[in-house]
Amino acid sequence: MNLAAKDIRHNVGRFLLTTIGIGMLLMVVMGMGGIYRGIVEDATMLVDEVGADLWVVQRDTRGPFAEISRVPSNMVHRVAAVPGVKDAREFLFHTIQREHRGRALRIAILGLSWPTDKGGWVELTEGRALTQSHFEMIADQSLGLRLGERIKLGKENYEVVGITKSMISAAGDGLAFFTVADAQAIQFDTPGEAVRLERAAREIRGANSELGAKLPVLLEQASKSNAEIPALAPPRISAVMASIEAGVNPEEVIANMSGWSDVSVFTRQGQRELLLKGSVEKVKKQIGLFRVLLTIIAAIIMALILYTLTLDKIHTIALLKLIGAPNSRILGLIMQESLFIGVLGYGIAYLLGQRIFPNFPRRVILTNDDLLQLGVIVIVISVLASFLGIWKALRVSPNEALS
């Protein structure tokens, strides 16, 4: 006769409420682990998805994700010419925040190296990749933009032609893919008045300099657009991504570029480590500590619940002792109830999490390893939590059955 099962059946409402409470607590513990996994996944997703073997960034920076990096656009041609490099692409990445439909819209903008990269590698849930060099974009569904919708960024309108799912930046902002030219136009968009003021300032600077006096033709150039003035550098990009030919050791290619004093080169793994050892590591520690605290709290709450349930059964335990029940039978009753609460609570946590976590603003990823680890922790907690109740039960005298 299983006394624990009989007791639970007799007090089913109370046990269910208790188990749901424990389940919700475990769901938070589970969610913490999932949030951490989501942050790691989001941080490294772009590096993994883009699939570049090497990242060429501004010298002595940890760009383009961990910090800002700026390299000239023509860097892509220099990299492409290095022996062992199969192809090189421009990479532009920055985040903007605009008002859209009355709410703040944060977009992580990623420039695709048109026409070599039209976003064919981007996994789409709807729509298509870019088919023209301007005014098209692919947006992640977390941005809330619809297929075919037009959004004004800078001076231009861009049409959403493709939708992705779970393409998030390390900061948790939804990604939008544009051509590099459009991404630069959005990044370096300057109001007309500012352009006019800058051109006037150029003329004044030129008129006041000796060079302007000697070469008046320079002053005539001052009123032209940046793109028409050869002396001004074209807009910069964040990094250059390179793919390496099959069979070539990336370290050899890096060695070939080691003489370039204006750039640093990272492998894909190096870029991942930069991301994970930077801001993500702090988040990892923060969430890890919070998770440990929650686990301890869950253990304490479970122990108190088990202790209270044991107190409610003191008379029954005394009676069992009186009729000669061995301690193992009484301890089994408490331990089984503890495990029942723990295991069922875990199941409730999992089921609730499956429904609730997808609605979180950032991804919550439950991996099998994490679930298994938490399952083992729950069993250990259940056993430990029952010790307080068992300690109390062992101290009960059969005499108490008569009181």
Add this chain to the structure above:
Amino acid sequence: MNDSLAIATEGLSKIYGSGNTEVVAMQDASLQVKHGEVVALLGPSGSGKSTFLTAVGLINPPTAGQVIINGELVMDGPRAMTSLRRFRRREIGYVFQKSNLIPFLTAVENVQIVMEINGVGAGAGRRRAMELLDELGVRDRAANLPSMLSGGQQQRVAVARALANQPSIILADEPTAALDSGRGRQVMDLFAQVAHEHGAGVIVVTHDHRALDVFDSLYEMEDGLIKRSEHPA
């Protein structure tokens, strides 16, 4: 009734506290009950009857004196001479003023559990439990939880539980207090029947003077002392 002793106590005493707070609940209490004998222990509240019963029942150890059950020295003063829990399980059946049933077990399960603890298989235990409930007139309530039974029905289930392992001694503390006179009489008759048919030694602590005729011997307890009493005329 045969001449072998089911229970023998020698000079049992129980003292609570010490010094100024010392309370003597029982002193030099000696009593012998043969197999098949039904003994009533009478006396006013606070006279030490329950203390005596819990000492004999191996629940509350005496301060001094000996408890001998079936010829085996079980308690020598506060010292246990054997595994008390095993002894309680095999040799003693208890019935209390309150039925003391396990609230989450049905009537039949409450009887069955004591046999299961004693190593009786589930099938055999259930059959015997049903037989006992039938004998006590509560077979039709076998599947009910204690909360669904009347006080009398609960007490009869408690009696069935006490009899389940065919113990050599049965200790009952005010077993009829919650019953009407008819049911009380039935329970007392049942104790007498169990004692005479199964050879158990039975001690019943009672205030109920209406059914004293069923007892083979009467004892009275006052201020912690036991003395033999005569059947009322």
